[in-house]
Every structure is written in C-alpha cells, then in structure tokens.
Amino acid sequence: MAEQLTHDPATEVVGDGGSASGTARTRFRRFAPWLALGLLLVLVVVLGFFGRSGQDGTALSPVNPAPAGAMALAEVLSDRGVDVVQAESLEAAEASVTEGTTLLLHDPDSWLSADQLGQLSGIADRLVLVEPTTIMLSELAPTIRQAGLIPAAEADVALPAACQVTDATAAGAITAGGFAYRGDLICFPPTSAQGGPPSGSYAATAAQDVVALGNGAILSNESIDREGNAALALRTLGATPVLVWYQPTPADLAPTDALVDPLNLLPGWVNPVMLWLLATALLAVLWRGRRLGPLVAEPLPVVVRAAETAEGRARLYQDSSSLDRAAANLRAATLLRLALRLRLPATSSVTEVVDAAARHSDRSPADLDKLLRTDAPATDAHLVRWSQDLDSLEKEIDAR
Amino acid sequence: MSITGRFVLVAFLGTLPVALYPGATAILLWAACLLGAATLDLALAASPRRQGLSRSVPDTVRLTEACASTLTIRNYSRRPLHAQVREGWQPSAGATDPVQRVSVPGGESRQVRVRMVPERRGHLRVEHVTIRSFGPLGLAARQLSIPAPGLLRVLPPFHSKRHLPSKLRRLRELDGRAAVQIRGAGTEFDSLRDYVRGDDVRSIDWRATARRRDTVVRTWRPECDRRVVIVLDTSRTSAARINDEPRLDTSMEAALLLAVLAQRGGDRVDFLAFDRRPRARVASAAKGNLLNSLVKAMAPLEAELIEADWSRIPSQVRAISSHRSLVVLLTSLDSGSVEEGLLPVLAELTSQHVVVVASVRDPRLDEMRAERQSASDVYRAAAAERALLDRAAVKSQFRQLGTEVVDAPPHELPPQLADMYIRLKAAGRL
Numbered sequence: 001m002a003e004q005l006t007h008d009p010a011t012e013v014v015g016d017g018g019s020a021s022g023t024a025r026t027r028f029r030r031f032a033p034w035l036a037l038g039l040l041l042v043l044v045v046v047l048g049f050f051g052r053s054g055q056d057g058t059a060l061s062p063v064n065p066a067p068a069g070a071m072a073l074a075e076v077l078s079d080r081g082v083d084v085v086q087a088e089s090l091e092a093a094e095a096s097v098t099e100g101t102t103l104l105l106h107d108p109d110s111w112l113s114a115d116q117l118g119q120l121s122g123i124a125d126r127l128v129l130v131e132p133t134t135i136m137l138s139e140l141a142p143t144i145r146q147a148g149l150i151p152a153a154e155a156d157v158a159l160p161a162a163c164q165v166t167d168a169t170a171a172g173a174i175t176a177g178g179f180a181y182r183g184d185l186i187c188f189p190p191t192s193a194q195g196g197p198p199s200g201s202y203a204a205t206a207a208q209d210v211v212a213l214g215n216g217a218i219l220s221n222e223s224i225d226r227e228g229n230a231a232l233a234l235r236t237l238g239a240t241p242v243l244v245w246y247q248p249t250p251a252d253l254a255p256t257d258a259l260v261d262p263l264n265l266l267p268g269w270v271n272p273v274m275l276w277l278l279a280t281a282l283l284a285v286l287w288r289g290r291r292l293g294p295l296v297a298e299p300l301p302v303v304v305r306a307a308e309t310a311e312g313r314a315r316l317y318q319d320s321s322s323l324d325r326a327a328a329n330l331r332a333a334t335l336l337r338l339a340l341r342l343r344l345p346a347t348s349s350v351t352e353v354v355d356a357a358a359r360h361s362d363r364s365p366a367d368l369d370k371l372l373r374t375d376a377p378a379t380d381a382h383l384v385r386w387s388q389d390l391d392s393l394e395k396e397i398d399a400r
Numbered sequence: 401m402s403i404t405g406r407f408v409l410v411a412f413l414g415t416l417p418v419a420l421y422p423g424a425t426a427i428l429l430w431a432a433c434l435l436g437a438a439t440l441d442l443a444l445a446a447s448p449r450r451q452g453l454s455r456s457v458p459d460t461v462r463l464t465e466a467c468a469s470t471l472t473i474r475n476y477s478r479r480p481l482h483a484q485v486r487e488g489w490q491p492s493a494g495a496t497d498p499v500q501r502v503s504v505p506g507g508e509s510r511q512v513r514v515r516m517v518p519e520r521r522g523h524l525r526v527e528h529v530t531i532r533s534f535g536p537l538g539l540a541a542r543q544l545s546i547p548a549p550g551l552l553r554v555l556p557p558f559h560s561k562r563h564l565p566s567k568l569r570r571l572r573e574l575d576g577r578a579a580v581q582i583r584g585a586g587t588e589f590d591s592l593r594d595y596v597r598g599d600d601v602r603s604i605d606w607r608a609t610a611r612r613r614d615t616v617v618r619t620w621r622p623e624c625d626r627r628v629v630i631v632l633d634t635s636r637t638s639a640a641r642i643n644d645e646p647r648l649d650t651s652m653e654a655a656l657l658l659a660v661l662a663q664r665g666g667d668r669v670d671f672l673a674f675d676r677r678p679r680a681r682v683a684s685a686a687k688g689n690l691l692n693s694l695v696k697a698m699a700p701l702e703a704e705l706i707e708a709d710w711s712r713i714p715s716q717v718r719a720i721s722s723h724r725s726l727v728v729l730l731t732s733l734d735s736g737s738v739e740e741g742l743l744p745v746l747a748e749l750t751s752q753h754v755v756v757v758a759s760v761r762d763p764r765l766d767e768m769r770a771e772r773q774s775a776s777d778v779y780r781a782a783a784a785e786r787a788l789l790d791r792a793a794v795k796s797q798f799r800q801l802g803t804e805v806v807d808a809p810p811h812e813l814p815p816q817l818a819d820m821y822i823r824l825k826a827a828g829r830l
Contacts, residue, residue: 011455013453013546015544016544018449019449023544272423273422276430277412280412286402287404292530293528293545301520301646301702306641306647306760309734309787310768310780311768313786314776326778327782333769383778
C-alpha cells in the first residue's frame with residue numbers, strides 16, 4: 001500500500017552511513033580468508049595435477065622413483081655416461097635408435113601389434129626384452145621361447161648364473177621370479193626345474209643381440225640392490241653409449257584399433273550449450289541464494305514442561321523397578337482421597353479408612369483390608385492390576 | 401547488489417544463439433551483453449542510500465491483537481525507486497507481509513504498512529530495513545540493509561478480563577447497595593435504610609426505628625482503602641510451562657484480575673515482580689490508569705533462571721506498606737524450593753499481614769494419575785501421586801501457618817484468586 005505522506009525529519013534514517021565502495025571493502029575483508037583458502041585449494045589441485053605429470057607411475061619407468069619404478073638404474077646408467085632416452089611412442093623409439101644403441105622394450109599390457117613389433121626388429125644393436133610375451137618373441141627373437149613361470153615360492157631364493165655368458169657370470173646370482181625362457185643361451189635356471197629342456201630367467205640369442213629378461217623386478221628400485229641384480233642390469237643395458245627405454249602406451253595402439261569416442265558423434269553445439277546452461281544454472285543459484293537482508297535472531301524462551309520432574313521420577317521408578325515405592329505412593333494418595341471423600345479426619349488410620357470404605361461399598365472389609373493395607377505387588381503385572389483395583393474402588397465410592 | 405529472475409531468464413535465452421553459432425564467440429558475446437545490461441541497470445537504479453526511512457509503531461499492543469507498523473520511505477534521489485522492502489522484525493512479531501514492493505517517484509514519499517500479529521509477550525524488536533532497488537530494466541538490483549531500530553511492546557493479553565463483571569457483581573453484593581445485607585460484611589457504617597424481609601434482625605437500629613415509624617436497619621460496607629500487595633515470582637520455577645503457557649503468564653493473568661477487582665473494591669494495589677531483586681514495581685500512589693501501568697510493567701518480564709531470594713520479601717513488603725495488608729504471593733508449590741525458601745519467611749509475613757499463596761496446578765499431573773493401563777503408566781501415576789502428595793503437604797504446612805492457599809489449574813487460577821479476595825473481604829479479614 002502506498003500513499004503520499006508528510007515529511008518527518010526528526011526520526012528519519014537516511015542510508016547506513018557508509019558508501020558502496022565501503023560496503024565492497026568490508027565484504028572483501030570478510031570474505032578474504034575464504035577467498036584465500038579457495039585459491040590455495042585450487043593451487044594445490046593444479047600443482048598436484050601438473051606436479052604428477054613430471055613423473056609417471058608406470059612400473060619400470062626410468063623416471064619413476066617409486067619402488068616399482070626403475071629410476072635408480074636409469075640414473076646410474078646416465079652417471080656412467082650412457083645416454084638414457086625415454087621413448088614416448090613407437091615413432092620416437094624408432095627415431096631415437098642410432099648406431100650403438102640398446103633398445104629396452106617393456107610391454108606387459110601388449111599394446112603393440114605384431115606388425116608394430118616387426119618394425120622394431122633388428123633396428124638396434126642390442127634388444128633387451130623385459131618379460132616378453134609369445135608374440136614379441138616370435139616377432140623379435142624366434143629362437144627364444146617361453147618356458148612357464150618361475151614359481152613365487154622361490155621369490156626369496158637367489159638363482160645362480162650357471163652359464164658361460166659373461167654378463168651373467170659377473171652378476172653371479174639374481175633374485176628369482178617372473179618368467180622362464182628357453183633360447184640359445186640360458187642363464188639363471190630355476191632351482192626346481194625337473195627334467196625337460198633347460199630354461200632360465202635370462203635367455204639370449206647366440207649372437208647376444210636379443211636378450212630376454214624373465215624377471216623385470218631385478219630392474220626395479222625396490223630390488224635392484226639385491227643379489228647380483230644391479231650387475232646384470234647394468235651390464236645388459238649399459239653395453240652401448242645410448243639406451244632407448246621404450247614402454248608402449250595405449251597411444252601406440254594401431255589406428256585401426258582405436259575406439260570411436262561416442263562424444264564425437266554429438267553435434268558440435270552440444271558442448272557450448274552445456275557450458276552455457278551450467279553458467280545459467282550458476283546465475284540461478286546466485287539469484288535464489290541472495291538473501292533479502294541479514295537473518296533476524298529470535299531470543300527464545302526457556303521451555304520447561306512442569307510435569308517433567310514427575311515424568312523423570314516415573315522413569316527412575318521403572319528403571320530401578322521400585323515396586324514398593326510406587327505402590328506406597330499410590331496407596332497413600334488413594335487413602336488420602338478416600339479419607340476426604342468419607343469425611344474422615346486427615347489423621348485417621350488405615351483401618352479406620354478401611355472400615356468406613358467397607359460401609360460405603362459392596363466389598364467385604366477383608367477384601368478392602370487386603371487391597372488398601374496388606375497387598376504388596378511383587379511384579380509389574382500385579383502392580384498394574386492392583387492400581388486399577390484401587391482406581392475402581394475410588395470410583396465406586398465416588399459414585400455412591 | 402543482486403540479480404533478478406529476469407536476468408537469469410535472459411541468460412537462459414542465450415542458449416539459442418549459443419546453439420545456433422556454437423563456439424566461444426557466441427558465449428562471450430552474450431555474456432558481455434548480459435554484463436553490460438546489468439551494469440547499466442545498476443547504474444540507473446535509485447540509490448538505496450538516498451532513501452529516508454521513518455517508522456511509526458504503535459506504542460503498545462495486547463498479545464493476540466493485530467497491529468501495523470508503518471514505514472515511510474522518502475526518495476531523496478531524482479530517480480524513481482522501484483524496490484522490494486523488507487522490515488527485519490523478529491519472527492515472533494508475526495509480521496504477515498514483511499516483504500513488500502514499493503515504487504517511490506523521485507522526491508516523493510510512500511508508506512509501507514506491515515501487519516503484525518505478535519506471538520509473544522515482551523519487547524519485540526526490529527533492527528534494520530533492507531531495500532533492494534531494481535534498475536529500470538529489472539535485471540539487477542542494488543541492495544542495502546539500513547539499521548533502523550524499532551520496538552513494539554506486547555502487553556499481557558488479560559484474558560481473565562471476562563471474569564471481571566461477575567466478580568464485580570459479587571463484590572457489590574458485599575456493599576450496602578445490595579437488597580439483602582449480610583451482617584458481618586463489614587464494620588464500617590454505611591447508611592440506614594428500611595427493613596425488608598430477610599434482613600438480619602440483629603442489624604436493626606432501634607434508636608432510628610424509634611424516631612421513625614418504620615423499622616430501620618443499619619448497613620455496613622466492607623472496609624475501603626486497605627492495601628493489597630501482589631508479589632509475582634519471576635524466578636526459575638515461573639519458567640515451567642503448564643498447558644503450553646509459562647507459569648509466569650498465568651500468574652500475570654491472575655494478578656491483573658485481582659488488581660482490577662481490588663481497585664474497584666476501593667483498595668490500594670501495589671505490584672512487585674521479584675526474584676533476587678525487584679524486576680518491576682507499580683505503586684498504588686502512581687497517577688493514571690492502574691491497569692495500564694500494570695500491563696506496561698509486566699510486558700518485558702521474563703522468567704529468570706535463578707532461585708528466588710524469599711528472605712528479602714518481608715523487607716520489600718514493608719517498604720511498600722507498613723500497615724496490615726493483603727499480601728498475595730504468586731509462585732509455585734514445588735516442594736523442594738518452597739520448603740527451603742518460602743516457608744521460613746511466611747511465618748514472619750503472616751504475623752503482620754494476611755497472606756495468600758496462589759499457584760498454578762498442572763492438570764497434566766491429574767491426567768498422569770488417572771492413566772493406569774500399562775506398567776509405565778502406573779509408574780507415572782505413582783510419580784504424579786507423589787508430586788501431588790508433596791504439594792498437599794506443602795499446602796497443609798502453609799495453612800497451619802495461617803496462610804490462605806489458592807491452587808488451581810491455569811484457567812481457574814484468576815477467578816479462584818478473585819474469589820479468595822472477595823471471601824477475605826467479606827469476612828472482614830483485610
């Protein structure tokens with residue numbers, strides 16, 4: 001409702017005594033800690049994201065300092081003058097291979113197809129296959145074949161070299177584990193081998209230009225320092241001035257195998273519209289979230305229900321099963337009311353009340369004496385019956 | 401500042417150009433348009449800082465009665481103000497429409513009326529007024545909360561007023577005006593009048609009868625100008641709720657009825673609210689309407705969560721009245737606090753004054769007592785019986801000291817206290 005009115009300057013308030021910039025400053029000061037906190041959070045997330053991209057978590061990666069990585073080996077090799085090149089893709093690996101190069105190939109997930117493996121065949125002076133699969137062997141080293149697992153039970157047992165390959169004899173022994181291979185040269189045979197053709201954790205072609213390492217763990221940071229692992233690894237990988245360290249990734253999948261991203265099937269306008277709708281939703285939040293002025297506090301009164309003490313006492317009676325006390329209360333109250341109703345003095349005894357009640361009801365004095373004087377409930381059920389009886393007696397006498 | 405629903409709608413409409421011309425350009429362009437329009441709107445909105453606010457609130461209002469507070473907005477800027485105005489009344493003020501839209505042309509003023517039905521007795525406050533001033537496009541608004549304190553005194557409702565006519569009639573019956581005079585209704589000589597059948601023969605004035613041909617009786621009227629001191633206990637026991645009303649409020653009702661009745665009966669009424677120190681005082685000598693000053697004094701009273709200091713009551717009563725008076729204590733009869741606090745003091749009070757202790761009885765206890773269906777019911781009945789027995793014991797102790805006790809459920813307490821007053825007056829005990 002709005003109407004013209006006369007002006008009364010005496011009680012009038014104009015503005016809040018501040019200015020728009022003042023309000024903005026106050027607001028900023030109030031929200032500055034939260035803003036700082038938010039920025040910090042964003043910073044931590046961003047740093048975490050980009051910080052992690054420097055090192056990868058792949059097993060046996062030359063830049064992974066974790067126990068499963070192989071950074072220690074790579075560092076030692078570079079210290080000894082070997083140029084360790086980490087190849088990110090098949091093309092990079094091919095390009096990095098020059099004269100006097102060892103190529104390390106570790107592809108436990110079999111990302112490379114047989115054709116792609118074929119491209120790597122014979123390009124390097126020395127090819128070291130870490131835990132090669134059957135396809136890899138058939139493409140790159142047909143003379144080496146898989147010969148099963150070296151049981152995990154032997155993990156703590158060192159495998160002696162037991163061959164004439166200089167790298168292996170220099171190492172002496174390596175930790176057991178991984179796969180066993182058969183080939184022209186076999187070293188570190190599993191101790192539990194029972195008959196059959198000989199196999200070993202280390203297999204090489206006769207010319208030693210392809211080496212299969214059955215146990216990748218000997219290169220890892222965790223166990224490089226055990227037994228002769230380091231010696232074998234350094235000698236196998238450090239024989240040439242350049243070491244190309246290639247671990248294929250899903251990006252190396254042959255193009256024909258690439259899955260079609262279903263999102264690419266959507267029309268081009270979907271993403272911008274989604275973005276815009278998100279922004280609109282944010283605006284709607286701002287619209288609905290802005291309060292019309294501060295909250296108003298209500299000084300609330302204390303709420304104490306008067307009967308609360310009685311309720312509390314009742315629960316105490318019940319929890320401690322104070323049958324006698326409850327019965328005494330009920331009896332005393334009934335006697336008091338009966339005395340009042342039967343016009344007896346408040347000081348009259350129980351027997352007087354019983355006698356008077358007997359005269360005013362159809363019950364026998366003996367019954368009433370039992371009810372009002374001697375009966376002592378022993379169970380809850382008895383108490384309930386007895387108290388109901390008291391109640392009905394009162395009503396009976398009231399009705400007369 | 402804030403944005404409006406229209407702003408969000410316009411932003412939503414931007415989905416169309418973004419869909420038609422997908423890409424960053426459309427998004428940025430539309431966002432820039434929105435931002436520009438909002439900025440323009442904000443710049444053109446009337447400044448809420450240049451609005452003069454004055455509020456007129458009724459001085460007092462009885463609880464359960466409706467009232468309205470009027471806020472006058474005077475626009476000192478040249479731009480017209482289109483705004484949403486919110487009065488920041490505390491919730492119990494029961495403002496039905498605290499948020500209203502108002503348009504004030506530049507240099508003029510308009511009123512905003514907020515209807516209120518207060519839900520609580522006491523001093524209800526409003527601290528600020530919030531103005532959200534919209535721009536001409538209605539896309540964005542400038543918002544400001546301006547401190548503009550106000551106060552509404554909500555008085556006790558005095559529901560027991562309805563008992564007043566009947567009690568006044570009974571009071572008048574004590575007076576000589578009633579046809580049948582009961583001897584002993586007073587000691588103060590009122591007038592002589594003709595004997596009518598039914599009058600007490602002992603009240604015949606034989607000398608006056610001798611002078612005249614008819615039989616003449618004397619009439620008396622009850623004493624006037626006696627003092628009634630009502631002491632309202634505002635200590636912790638008065639906070640307890642009985643029938644969802646604090647004991648304090650019920651006691652106030654009783655005190656108001658008694659005060660009005662006693663005043664009409666020609667007595668002087670003093671009121672004192674006390675716990676450890678006096679919270680409110682209304683003196684009989686004060687000018688103006690007694691009822692009015694009483695309700696104003698009672699309005700801000702709240703139960704304090706402290707134990708009452710009864711030992712100071714006799715000196716307080718003495719300070720009010722040095723003569724024999726009717727002292728009415730409106731308190732509770734909870735055994736623990738009474739035995740330690742009130743009982744020792746009562747002896748001293750009763751030696752000097754006529755003392756009435758009035759207390760609200762909790763009907764819930766009687767309900768609990770009567771219910772005996774299950775084991776927990778019976779235990780509750782036993783606990784209720786114990787509470788009632790304790791109460792009865794306290795009452796009989798009071799009566800032995802010569803104190804009158806009024807113990808009644810909430811709705812009965814005011815009329816029963818009034819009855820007690822009439823009875824004492826009729827018995828000439830004042």
